[in-house]
Amino acid sequence: MSKERLVVIGNGMAGCRAVQEVLKRDPDRYEIAIFGAEPRVNYDRIMLSPVLAGEKTFADIVINDEAWYAANAITLHAGRAVTGVDRERGVVLAEGGLEAPFDRLILATGSDPIRLPLPGADLAGVVTFRDLDDVEAMVAAAKPGARAVVIGGGLLGIEAAYGLVRRGMAATVVHLVDILMERQLDASAGFLLASALADKGVETELDAVSEEIVGQDGRVAGLRLKDGRTLPCDLLVMAVGIRPNTALARAAGLEVNRGVVVDDQMCTSDPRIVAVGECVEHRGQCYGLVAPIWEMCKAAAAGLAGADGAYEGSVLSTRLKVSGVDVFSAGQFAGGEGCEDIVFRDAGRGVYKRVVLQDGRVAGAVLFGDATDGPWYFDLMRQGAAVDDIRETLIFGQAATEGLRGLDPSAAVAALADDAEVCGCNGVCKGAITGAIEGQGLTSLEQVRAVTKASASCGSCTPLVEKLLALTLGDGFQAQIGPKPVCGCTHHGHEVTRKRILAEGLKSMPAVMQALEWTTPDGCAACRPALNYYLLCAWPGEYRDDSQSRFINERVHANIQKDGTYSVVPRMWGGLTSASELRAIADVVDKFDIPTVKVTGGQRIDLLGVKKDDLPKVWADLNRAGMVSGHAYAKGLRTVKTCVGSEWCRFGTQDSTGLGVRLEKFMWGSWTPAKVKLGVSGCPRNCAEATCKDIGVICVDSGYEIHIGGAAGLHIQGTEILTKVATEQEALWAICAATQLYREQGFYLERIYKWMARVGLESIKAEVEDPERRRALYDRFAYSQRFARIDPWAQRVAGRESGEFNPLSRRMEFAPA
Amino acid sequence: MTLVLPIAEAWTDVGAVSDIPRRGSRRVPTPHGDVAIFRTGDGAVFALKDRCPHKAGPVSQGIVHGRHVTCPLHGMVIDLSTGEPTGADAGKGCAPPVPLKVEDGRILLGRT
Ligand code: SRM
Ligand SMILES: Cc1cc2nc3c(=O)[nH]c(=O)nc-3n(C[C@H](O)[C@H](O)[C@H](O)COP(=O)(O)OP(=O)(O)OC[C@H]3O[C@@H](n4cnc5c(N)ncnc54)[C@H](O)[C@@H]3O)c2cc1C
Ligand code: SF4
Ligand code: FES
Numbered sequence: 001m002s003k004e005r006l007v008v009i010g011n012g013m014a015g016c017r018a019v020q021e022v023l024k025r026d027p028d029r030y031e032i033a034i035f036g037a038e039p040r041v042n043y044d045r046i047m048l049s050p051v052l053a054g055e056k057t058f059a060d061i062v063i064n065d066e067a068w069y070a071a072n073a074i075t076l077h078a079g080r081a082v083t084g085v086d087r088e089r090g091v092v093l094a095e096g097g098l099e100a101p102f103d104r105l106i107l108a109t110g111s112d113p114i115r116l117p118l119p120g121a122d123l124a125g126v127v128t129f130r131d132l133d134d135v136e137a138m139v140a141a142a143k144p145g146a147r148a149v150v151i152g153g154g155l156l157g158i159e160a161a162y163g164l165v166r167r168g169m170a171a172t173v174v175h176l177v178d179i180l181m182e183r184q185l186d187a188s189a190g191f192l193l194a195s196a197l198a199d200k201g202v203e204t205e206l207d208a209v210s211e212e213i214v215g216q217d218g219r220v221a222g223l224r225l226k227d228g229r230t231l232p233c234d235l236l237v238m239a240v241g242i243r244p245n246t247a248l249a250r251a252a253g254l255e256v257n258r259g260v261v262v263d264d265q266m267c268t269s270d271p272r273i274v275a276v277g278e279c280v281e282h283r284g285q286c287y288g289l290v291a292p293i294w295e296m297c298k299a300a301a302a303g304l305a306g307a308d309g310a311y312e313g314s315v316l317s318t319r320l321k322v323s324g325v326d327v328f329s330a331g332q333f334a335g336g337e338g339c340e341d342i343v344f345r346d347a348g349r350g351v352y353k354r355v356v357l358q359d360g361r362v363a364g365a366v367l368f369g370d371a372t373d374g375p376w377y378f379d380l381m382r383q384g385a386a387v388d389d390i391r392e393t394l395i396f397g398q399a400a401t402e403g404l405r406g407l408d409p410s411a412a413v414a415a416l417a418d419d420a421e422v423c424g425c426n427g428v429c430k431g432a433i434t435g436a437i438e439g440q441g442l443t444s445l446e447q448v449r450a451v452t453k454a455s456a457s458c459g460s461c462t463p464l465v466e467k468l469l470a471l472t473l474g475d476g477f478q479a480q481i482g483p484k485p486v487c488g489c490t491h492h493g494h495e496v497t498r499k500r501i502l503a504e505g506l507k508s509m510p511a512v513m514q515a516l517e518w519t520t521p522d523g524c525a526a527c528r529p530a531l532n533y534y535l536l537c538a539w540p541g542e543y544r545d546d547s548q549s550r551f552i553n554e555r556v557h558a559n560i561q562k563d564g565t566y567s568v569v570p571r572m573w574g575g576l577t578s579a580s581e582l583r584a585i586a587d588v589v590d591k592f593d594i595p596t597v598k599v600t601g602g603q604r605i606d607l608l609g610v611k612k613d614d615l616p617k618v619w620a621d622l623n624r625a626g627m628v629s630g631h632a633y634a635k636g637l638r639t640v641k642t643c644v645g646s647e648w649c650r651f652g653t654q655d656s657t658g659l660g661v662r663l664e665k666f667m668w669g670s671w672t673p674a675k676v677k678l679g680v681s682g683c684p685r686n687c688a689e690a691t692c693k694d695i696g697v698i699c700v701d702s703g704y705e706i707h708i709g710g711a712a713g714l715h716i717q718g719t720e721i722l723t724k725v726a727t728e729q730e731a732l733w734a735i736c737a738a739t740q741l742y743r744e745q746g747f748y749l750e751r752i753y754k755w756m757a758r759v760g761l762e763s764i765k766a767e768v769e770d771p772e773r774r775r776a777l778y779d780r781f782a783y784s785q786r787f788a789r790i791d792p793w794a795q796r797v798a799g800r801e802s803g804e805f806n807p808l809s810r811r812m813e814f815a816p817a
Numbered sequence: 818m819t820l821v822l823p824i825a826e827a828w829t830d831v832g833a834v835s836d837i838p839r840r841g842s843r844r845v846p847t848p849h850g851d852v853a854i855f856r857t858g859d860g861a862v863f864a865l866k867d868r869c870p871h872k873a874g875p876v877s878q879g880i881v882h883g884r885h886v887t888c889p890l891h892g893m894v895i896d897l898s899t900g901e902p903t904g905a906d907a908g909k910g911c912a913p914p915v916p917l918k919v920e921d922g923r924i925l926l927g928r929t
Contacts, residue, residue, distance in 0.1 A: 178839065187839070187858045334859030337898035341883065522840060522858040525880040525887035525894070548840035552878040552889040560889050564875040808843035808854060809831035812926065 003031040006304070007092050007102035009082045009248065011036025013045055014277025014293045015108030016064055021301030023072060029305065032074045033100050035092065038131055039079030041065055045131070046290060049321050052135050052163030085252040087270060104304055107249055107260060107268065107275035111242040111288070116151065120213030125220035126236045129160045141235040144168030149223045149233040151210050153180040155320060157239035158197065162322045164235070165201045172203040172231055174210055174223065184318045184329035188352050188521055189368040191510035196325045196350070205231070244279045244286055259286045264310040266300035274300045283313050291316065317378045319371065328374030331364030331381050332356055339363060344395040345517040346370075352514060354521055355395055360388045373397035413467045422468070423454035423461045433465060437472045445469065462491055486748075487526035489518045494530070494747035501538050509535065509546060523549075530748035533635065536671055537743050540784035547801065553633030556804055557792045558615055566615060567608040569632035570622050571668065574642040574660035574680075575603030584625030588618055602639035602677070604630055616805055619793035628668075628791040635749070636671045637678070640664040641689065645682030645699065654699035656682035659728055663735060669788040670781070673746030673755070676739065691719045694752040695735055704731040708738060708764065709756040717753060720761050723769055737768050737777035744780075828918070828925040834862055835922065840881045845926060852915050853877030854924060855897050857884055862924060863897040864917040870902060870910025 006022070008015045011034050019032060036042075047061035069076045077094060084093040085105065092100045113128035115121055127137050138160070142148070146169050150161045153175025161171040173180070179190035180197075194204045209226035213236060222232040244259035255261040255269035259281030266274045266282075276296045278288060287293070292314035302309025317330035332339065333356060344353045351369035355362060355377060361384050365377040376398040380387060387394055393401040416422075418431030436442055436451045448465055449455055455465045469477045483493030490497075497516060506512045509531050513523060523531065528549035535543045547555050558566035572581070585605060589597055596608040610618055619629075631638060640663050643649065645656030660680040667678075679690035680697040690696030692712040696719050698705040703726040707719035722738060725731050741764060746755045756764060767773045796805070837843050837856040844867060845852045851867035853876050861884070867877045874890030884897050893902045893909075900912040916927025 182860065334857070334861060339884065520883055522882055524882045524885075525892070528880065528882060548838055548881065551880065556878075560875075560878060562872070562874075562890065564873075564878070803836060803838070803843060807851075808836060808845050808924075809829075810846060811831060812829050812845055812847040812852075814848065 004029060004103040005101055006030035006032045006104050006106065007100050008032065008034040008106040008108060009085075009092065010034075010106075010108030010110055010277065010279075011038065011042050011076065011078060012108060012110050012277065013042075013290055014110070014279075014297060015106060016042040017294060018106050018108060018274075018276050018297040018300050018304075019072075019074065020064075021297045022304050025301055025305035025307060027072075030104070032072070033077065034069075034074055035077045035080055035082045035094055035100075037079070037081040038133075040132065041069070041076070041078065043132070046321070048129070048132065048135050049159035049163055051132075052129075052138060052160065053166040053323075054163075055166070055323070058132060082248060085248055085273075087252055087273075090272075103272070105273045106300065106304075107273060107279060108277045109245040109248060109279045111244045111278040113238065114241045114243055115238055116210065116240055118210060118213050120215050120220070121238075123213055123215040123220045123236075124218055125234060126213060126238065129156055129237055129239050130242075138164060138235065138237065139167060142167035142169045143234075146170075146234040147232060148172070148235040148237060149174055149231050150237040150239055151223070152237075152239035152241070153177070153204065153206070154183065154239065154241070155181060155318060157237070158193075158202070159321055160237050160239055161202045162197070162200060164237075169235070170201070170203075172205060172233075173197070174205045174208045174225070174231070176207070176209060178207045180204060180206070181318075181320070181327075181329075184333065184366070185327070185368075186334050186354060186366055186521055188354070188510050188513060189327065189329075189366045191508065192350065192352055192368045192514060193320075193325065193327060195511070197322070200322070200324070242278065242288055244281065246279060249275065249279070257281050257284075264299065264312060265303045266296055266311060267303065274303060276300050282311060285313060287314065287316070289316055289318065315378075315382055317374065319374065326367070326369055326371040328365070328367040328371035330374065330378045331362070332358070333364040333366040341521055342391070342395045343519050343521055345514055345519070347515045347517050350514075353395055357387065357391075360386050362387055362394075413464065414471055422464050423452075428452050428454035430468065433468050434472050437469060443469075443473060443477065486530055487524055489513075489520040489523050489527050490516055492516050497531070498534050498538075498745075501534050507535065507539055507543060509549065525551075529554075529635075533671060533673065533748055537784070541787045547804075554635070556612070556615065557629055557631075557633060557796065558610070559633045561608065563609075565609045565611055567606050567632070568610050568615070568618055568622075569600065569604055569606045569630040570627035571630040571664070572604040573664050574640050574657050576657065576661065577605075581625055581627060584622060584627065588621045591621070592618055594618075600632075602632075603641050604632075604639065606632070613805055613807070616793075616796050616802070620797040623791070623794050623797055629793045631668065634671070635674050636669065636676065637664070637667045638675050640667075640678040640680065641693070642680045643682050643687040645680075649682055651685060652682035652699070653701050654682060654704065654728070656680040656688065656697070656699050659697065659699070659704075659731065660688075662728070663732060666732065666785070667736065667739065669790060669792075670739070670743070670785060671788065672739065672743050674749050674751045676742075676752065678735070692716070693719070695719075695722075695738060697731060697735070703727065706731060706734050706738070709753040709761070711751065711753040715753070720756070722761070722765060733774060733778050734768050736781045737774040738764060740777040740781035740784075741767050743784075828927055831924050831926045833922055834860070834919060834924055837862070842877045842879075842881060842886070844875075844877045851875065851877065852926065853886075853912075854917070854926075855881055855886060857881060857897070862917065862919055864915040864926060865895070865897065865900045865912040866915060868912055869893060869895070870900075870912055871906075876912055 042064040044061045044063050050056040080094045082094045113130045127134050148164045148169045148171040150157045150173045153173045161173045164171045179187050180193050211226045212224040214222040220236045222230045224230045246256045249260040250256045260275040260279050262275050262280045262282050268275050277293050296311050299309040299311035320327040340357045342355045354366045356364040362381040367374050390401045416430050420430045422430050433454050442448050455462045485491050532546050532549040553559050592614050594607045598606045600606045640660040642657045642660030646652035676694045678695050679688040679693035681688040681690040682699050692710040696707040705724050706722045708722040710719035711717045831845050840858045842853050842855040853865050853867040855863045867875050869876050869888040871893050874888045876886050876888050878889040879886040885894050887894050893906045896903050900914050902909050918925050
């Protein structure tokens with residue numbers, strides 16, 4: 001009896017692997033023919049990235065050479081695409097009129113790279129990244145000094161950009177989303193990846209929408225983004241995703257969805273035809289990685305060899321192939337319902353690890369910087385192993401965990417060998433620490449730090465050192481009360497955090513969280529607003545404010561009320577108003593049915609009970625009458641309360657109203673650690689209550705007394721004298737300098753009087769009275785005001801963050817019950 | 818008179834996931850009060866009734882961190898997947914979750 005004829009369409013990863021699996025099970029059953037559109041033997045597609053980078057050659061990545069086809073009597077039709085499948089006649093039709101009859105057929109046509117339909121997409125120099133021809137086209141364009149833009153910040157795009165940089169090009173990855181590889185990485189890991197790539201010369205443009213490919217003489221010359229910029233380039237790579245290649249299956253009348261639909265035996269709707277690889281859709285799922293393909297090929301081969309076998313879907317893990325950048329991701333890396341995170345960061349080594357637990361089992365993991373334990377977590381995840389008993393050490397990896405299984409945390413620490421390293425930064429092992437505690441009678445963390453240097457650098461081993469103290473001293477140890485941590489996400493206090501932001505040039509929230517080893521993926525409601533402020537203060541004009549890290553009032557520039565409505569307080573400079581302002585306020589109140597209008601304790605008018613959706617409209621009307629936000633919601637400059645002063649008052653010594661207005665006009669919009677209220681009184685009778693304000697001015701005949709550190713809220717305290725100056729100009733300098741010092745030193749939510757109690761009035765005086773330092777402080781304040789003195793209401797009226805004010809959808813508003 | 822539009826489907830498309838900022842939320846008004854739809858830093862989407870169990874604060878206006886939101890009025894930290902307050906406030910009621918599914922990047926909200 002003659003052999004059955006097995007025809008394979010697709011000489012790629014899946015097609016050849018399926019054949020190998022068939023040969024393994026039943027080497028003599030079939031006469032095999034493979035069609036491949038590519039004019040070459042079967043090679044390892046995933047290794048195209050190292051080929052592009054010049055780290056490997058094509059010969060290195062061939063999986064099956066010509067000898068293999070010959071040895072197995074396989075006919076290879078390389079460079080001949082199949083054009084149709086005639087199921088009735090049981091033949092495959094290929095280019096050049098070739099026909100090949102089959103008894104069984106394997107469809108392994110892979111997928112096609114998606115080409116964005118941008119204007120200019122057909123220009124020369126626009127390529128995708130899928131096969132060796134693409135790599136050759138890229139290498140040809142990669143002349144040193146030439147520039148490449150890669151659209152798509154997924155695995156493929158990043159590997160392409162890295163490869164091109166290795167070939168001497170300058171490469172920029174343009175990504176639609178704000179996180180690189182967002183399907184595999186969380187924001188923290190994505191951020192680290194972007195910085196690691198920058199170190200390797202790969203630039204990234206996140207949140208960037210491509211609009212048009214610009215050409216010159218029929219060749220690509222640049223990519224224009226929606227924000228109007230054009231990134232010049234000589235090569236443009238589109239790596240925006242893949243689409244299962246289903247054309248043949250569809251034309252042959254097989255059931256096709258997104259991919260060719262197969263059952264657990266990999267059979268298509270025609271039982272003679274199986275399909276494997278990226279072209280299939282199994283249980284509603286299409287895959288773009290090789291691991292599932294190997295499993296699919298086993299199931300398909302079992303069926304073809306008359307044995308049992310089933311494919312039941314795959315859990316995936318991803319690894320990026322960029323030398324020196326270790327990235328691993330698996331499963332539900334981002335958590336989800338009922339999940340719990342364990343986060344570890346080692347800033348010194350640039351490591352970020354996050355393991356997601358669900359019901360006491362590993363549900364996913366993202367590792368950056370050290371992916372050694374990736375396979376171990378992946379294994380635990382696939383086994384669905386219970387990890388409750390190793391939870392304490394899980395994040396430290398397999399080596400740290402093995403041998404400790406089953407022990408409680410302190411027992412786990414007790415069980416550590418004496419030569420186990422506790423402090424990675426300073427290389428201090430357990431024995432050295434317990435030895436020092438016993439030998440030198442140490443009783444506190446500080447002492448251990450001083451004597452052994454353990455926990456003295458990054459501090460991430462602090463809990464471990466504390467456990468060692470507790471174990472060694474028993475009840476004799478009381479945990480340290482060091483500087484209060486910013487919040488439960490970190491053991492660092494505010495001061496260290498602020499200093500390191502400056503010293504290490506940390507310019508984004510993920511950068512701070514990584515460098516200071518935050519133990520949560522994205523902080524909490526306490527630390528995020530603090531960090532946002534610290535960054536804003538440290539890098540004026542450079543740091544992009546993160547509105548999602550602001551308390552609602554600062555996010556929407558109005559104060560939330562108990563019923564979810566808002567209050568609106570326009571500025572009344574120094575407490576002055578006019579008929580036209582009052583008229584505009586009255587009109588707005590009528591127009592928007594605002595229930596309450598109240599004169600505040602800060603000399604201005606509060607409109608209470610405004611609906612959130614109405615805010616931009618209310619502001620538009622107030623803007624039109626010349627009024628801007630009063631920042632009644634801000635950790636920033638609130639009011640400058642004044643009295644009438646020399647302008648009208650028979651006792652006034654100076655123009656206190658004028659000075660108040662001048663101060664407010666210069667200082668408005670500034671962000672500060674907590675709110676700042678000023679008062680200017682025209683004489684010591686002090687009608688503006690300046691001596692209970694954060695900073696107050698008492699005008700006297702000979703000049704201006706500047707007071708600081710008053711409180712009249714939760715705590716009541718009079719001000720202290722900061723300095724006395726002769727002119728209004730000097731008063732402004734001194735007040736701005738003191739405010740800037742507070743901006744730079746204050747802890748988030750610490751009012752001026754508390755900051756003063758902490759640092760001492762004398763230290764503030766020393767800065768403000770030294771002409772040079774006062775000048776420098778004033779200059780820094782003035783510089784940062786260049787970016788702050790902008791009316792946030794006007795910006796929102798102009799459409800900024802409109803999503804904040806509009807409901808997502810009104811489609812359910814009137815839905816029946 | 819209120820206009821009543823019959824919506825036959827059990828699921829209503831209320832917008833794209835990308836219409837919600839990461840670590841943010843948006844509201845969807847319904848006849849039974851607003852629904853708050855949250856998107857975490859990781860891109861997961863959750864829906865809760867926009868009513869804090871404490872004093873009915875609009876949780877949609879809070880800060881989203883991890884898989885929690887901190888109520889803007891008095892700072893209860895609410896688990897987005899259960900709607901229940903956590904930590905010291907655990908057990909003090911719930912902002913009930915609203916059925917939600919995501920298909921092809923679109924958010925479908927179930928009947929509230
Ligand atoms: C409207 C107003 C009361 C009034 O009707 O007069 C007011 C209203 C609120 N004050 Fe005040 N304070 C107002 C003048 C004051 C004053 C008097 C003053 O400014 O001369 C004080 C004492 C001085 C001071 O600031 O210490 C004052 C001390 C406080 C405090 C205590 C601060 C402290 O550290 O001791 C708080 C609580 C806080 O900030 O954490 C507070 C908080 C609040 C909040 C923001 C409560 C909140 O978080 O929702 C109220 C917002 C209502 C709203 O939506 O507008 N308010 N508050 C006053 C607005 C002034 C303005 O025009 O901006
Ligand atoms: C640069 C790059 C890097 C990658 N890195 C990784 C990685 O690190 N890890 C990972 O798991 N995966 C990676 N992948 C994905 C992986 O390569 C694919 O999942 C895998 O190759 C899919 O195998 P396949 O056989 O389904 O498709 P392919 O390997 O694409 O094979 C399909 C073959 O069918 C041929 N064909 C199509 N239509 C016809 C026709 N009508 N007639 C004849 N022949 C036809 C095609 O020419 C192609 O040769 C990477 C992919 C690329 C491009
Ligand atoms: S005193 Fe209390 S109740 Fe009155 S406005 Fe200030 S915070 Fe609100
Ligand atoms: S209403 Fe939410 S905490 Fe009070």
